[in-house]
Amino acid sequence: MLEYGKVVEVSEELAGSSLAGDVAAGATLLPVVEASDFDERGGQLSINGETLAYSAVDMESDVITLDAVTPLTAAAVEGDMVAIYPDAPVRSALVELEYPGDAVLVRVPHHLSSMLPLGIREAEQQESVTLDRSSAMWVIQDVIGRPATVQGEAVDVSTLDPVENVSPDYTYPGDITMTQVQGGLISSVFETPDVGSGKMRLSDIFGLQSLRSDGSARFDLPNSDDRAISIDAEIITNRFTSLDEFALRGVNNEIAKDAVVTLQRGTTQPITPPSVSISWDSIGVDDPLNLSQYWYGLAWVSSTSAWYVVDTFGANGALAQFNPTTGAPVGLSYSVGVEPLGGVTYLGGNLYVLGSRTSGQFGQIVKWYVERYNASGTKLGEWQYLPPAGATKRPGIGTDGANIQIGQVSSAGQLLWNFYNPTTGAWTGATTFGPTVGNVHVSSIMQGTFDLGTSRTVVAFDGLAQPAVRVYSNDGSSYVSANSWPAAASSTIAGLAWDGASFRSLARGAARLFTYSAITNTANPWWVGNTWRRSDATGPDFAQYETKLGGARKFTMTRRANLTVSTAPIPSGAAGPDAADSMTLYLGTGAAQPTNANFFRRATPAAGVTSVLFSTMDFTGGNPPTAGTFPNANPARIISDDPALLTIDGNGSITAPKKMQCGTLTVPVSAAAAGSTSLVFPVPFAVAPALTVTTAGGATQYYPVHSAKSATSATITVVHRAGTSATTTVTVDWIAMVP
Secondary structure (H helix, E strand, C coil): CEEEEEEEEEEEEECEEEECCCECCCCCEEEECCCCCCCCCCEEEEECCEEEEEEEEECCCCEEEECCCCCCCCCECCCCEEEECCCCEEEEEEEEECCCCCEEEEECCHHHHHHCCCEECCHHHCCEEEEECCCCCCEEEEECCCCCCCCCCCCCHHHCCCCCCCCCCCCCCCCCCHHHCCCCCCCCEEECCCCCCCEEEEECCCEEEEECCCCCEEEEECCCCCCCCEECCCCCCCCCCCCCCCCCCCCCCCCCCCCCCCCCCCCCCCCCCCEEEEECEEEECCCCCCCHHHEEEEEEEECCEEEEEECCCCCCCEEEEECCCCCCECCCCEECCCEEEEEEEEECCEEEEEEEEEECCCCCEEEEEEEEECCCCCEEEEEEECCCCCCCCCCEEEECCCCEEEEEECCCCEEEEEEECCCCCCECCCCEEEEECCCCEEEEEEEECCCCCCCEEEEEEECCCCCEEEEECCCCCCECHHHCEECHHHCCEEEEEECCCCEEEEECCCCEEEECCCCCCCCCCEEEEEEEEEECCCCCCCEEEECCCCCCEEECCCCCCEEEEECCCCCCCCCCCCCCCEEEEEEEECCCCCCHHHCEEEECCCCCCCEEEECCCCCCCCCCCCCCCCCCCCCCEEECCCCCCCEEECCCCEECCCCEEEEEEEEEECCCCEEEEEEECCCCCCCCCEEEEEECCCCCCEEEEEECCCCCEEEEEEEECCCCCCCEEEEEEEEEECC
């Protein structure tokens, strides 16, 4: 827990304490005001110039036990200094907190001593500092914006290296780990150094660029629409989909040996696999006190009421209520009588706040209490909670539905928990000892069946390398990794609650309420693919037509997150009953891509929908078709800029009128038993073509001939074979081609 303040005064004294009462010569017990500076395992101390050995320290009663062989040789009186030997100077600072008039005396760690010289500060000289209270004692963590100082009279500048080529731009002398960047805006330019081959640039003006040493761009991804995305380099890709306006230019293009370009006869399976994104439902929670980084706990009452506690850095904290549907505050906050670092829970219509009260010169004496409040902020009672001996990490509060449950990590890093009567605080069972989890805080703890299938203990921690919620057997004997899950968006969990259907977590600092999904069967990896379909009103899973399964995407699913799957746009083409209008999603699991029989239909959205969000997942349902069922209509085509000159389609038709043309012609026949008409080729040939003519429709008594043939036309004549005169028309089929 951090706090900000201004340093008013810095002083120094020897580590130790003063006698709390008179002590006679020969005594082996020394009562002191505070014993926290002394080592419980023993050591040496000095009193009135006498150096003595001590063997034990009782931190509860503040009594030091001297070695029996070296008792106090001379009487001492109340107030005499009892110091650690050898002398250990301790620097402390009086720090005024953000709230005027509220000041605390805090320890100055050794590495910051040079930044905080002794003395009283005027207002304009007061250093800004951050204070840490993650342990039982206030300690200065950092001096804000203050470089280290050299305490001395002179510096020999001849020993300093000269400074050359100083740039006004700040250069970070090392690697930047991007996981450390948690927010903010790039308002200028971020560049990598040019090591001879160029550099990367990220800026608010240019976007993302890969630049050569001469300044030309290999890759240019602008952050506006006034420039096209450009790549001036070789691209190697497994899949490429162009939605429209694909242009191929230059003279060195080829379709390589053994490559195949397919002209589809109708709607076929997708080429590009669906894309996936993993997320959590969340809402922003209003932070009227601007202290969300000091929120603790989460107590769920209903869909319109939830509570957290906030450390306001005074003697007390506050209870705050908000609407978990909208994130808006509800009513006023209520003061509590503790520093509520252990959070809050809800049971039987009452709110239970776990917090500490401190006393002593440096705040070393810490006692924990559970305060009980009604929903109107009226305090109904309290009882003391006793942490495990030596424990310094924060406990967390929760419930099993009947009792108050408190979990904490011991000094050895072992998780343990107890149950208490909500009203009296009476211990209702033996301590449960769980696994070793390390030096971390407990944010929340609860016990129940929830959606886990059997009763478990669920714990949210603060301080894990990867923020997470861990689940344990109720006897503490095992960590149930299959039920545990990571914190939403790697957030720091201030509190965790069950709303009756889902787990919810309140994010400290981010001021967001996250909802966890019911996806728990995350056997990895997962696979997802889709088909195109023509929907039908017969039923939601029925398709009038459907393709085979297209390309599948392999991915790792996060437990209790939402999964959003999006496909490429549904293929456009001529409208009609054979056109695709929707898609179907199929999912499966396995180290290798599942077979068709192990992909299962999980979504058949409405026509035009290309994205589906999943908050539950079962690998059941129908399998994709093994063959497409769309009719071969509206085939793909290759055409020239004048379609009349060249057309090739997926049904096998080729139209190239400069090389070959065909058609039919009607020739009128007169009473002279013969007739002629002119054939004009739809597209002129370069030279006179070879021409073949035949009668059609069974008119075998006539035979056709051609004459006067040129590149543009010919004369077609039909003659009755028997010379019989008749007035009629004869249909002639013709084919003309050039070599």
